[in-house]
Amino acid sequence: MxxxxxxxxxxxxxxxxxxxxxxxxxxxxxxxxxxxxxxxxxxxxxxxxxxxxxxxxxxxxxxxxxxxxxxxxxGIVKTVDDLAEGEGAIAPDQEHHMAASSITAALERLSPQHREVIVLVGLEEMSYRDVSEILGVPVGTVMSRLSRAREHMRLLLEERGVAGLRRVK
CATH class of the missing domain: 1.10.1740.10 (RNA polymerase sigma factor, region 2, helix turn helix motif)
Known part of the structure; x- marks a missing residue:
């Protein structure tokens, strides 16, 4: 190809x-x-x-x-004028949408290094080795960042009242 x-x-x-x-x-x-x-x-x-x-x-x-x-x-800074009408509104009867919105909000609150490693390992399902090459850091650093990122995500989601995430790896 x-x-x-x-x-x-x-x-x-x-x-x-x-x-x-x-x-x-x-x-x-x-x-x-x-x-x-x-x-x-x-x-x-x-x-x-x-x-x-x-x-x-x-x-x-x-x-x-x-x-x-x-x-x-x-980061990106939005003013009130930049917000679209109803942006961020969540229908109260859609719990899955609320959970996804909470996860997205929690991801945005992570540091860029933690967000990168969560997305690459958790969402894109890349190996630690590939992630280490992408980020230019040792595999141990990827594992350490991922551990800290998952813990920070868990705490952020608990603050918002979202049920615990299931462990993938």
Whole structure:
């Protein structure tokens, strides 16, 4: 399969990871577009013996971190005028939606390092080894961050009254 088709197949997971990093759909789409552009122009640097997804996540994360360094800010700030009408409203009869909203809110309150490792291991189901390569840290650091991130998520969700999360790994 050629690289362009492989990149197309990775779009949904790249968007999900970018959304977790930025917290904003428009910024996430821009980040994915930058990642795909970089992947195509730097395709000669890709080692085909390694998973393409891990390489793309590394590229995407590096672009995101570089953007944060350039802009000198660590998060998205919305003013009251930026909020859409009814944004954040939750229908009271949809408990699953409330739980998902609580989890999303808790994820946004985590540090970027903890959010990255939770998303990559928990949502994308990547191995510790692949995550360590993406983040550029040892496997032990990934495991340590994941442990702290899970504990912090548990505490944040308990604050909001959400039932405990089930253990995946």
């Amino acid at each position: 050629d690289l362009r088709r492989q990149l197309s197949a990775e779009l949904p997971v790249l968007r999900r990871f970018a959304r977790a990093l930025t917290g904003d759909p428009a910024l996430a789409d821009d980040l994915v577009q930058d990642c795909l552009e970089r992947a195509l122009t730097k395709s000669h640097l890709y080692d085909a013996s390694r998973p393409l997804r891990a390489w793309l996540f590394t590229v995407l994360r590096n672009i995101h971190v570089s953007g944060l360094r350039r802009s000198g800010r660590s």
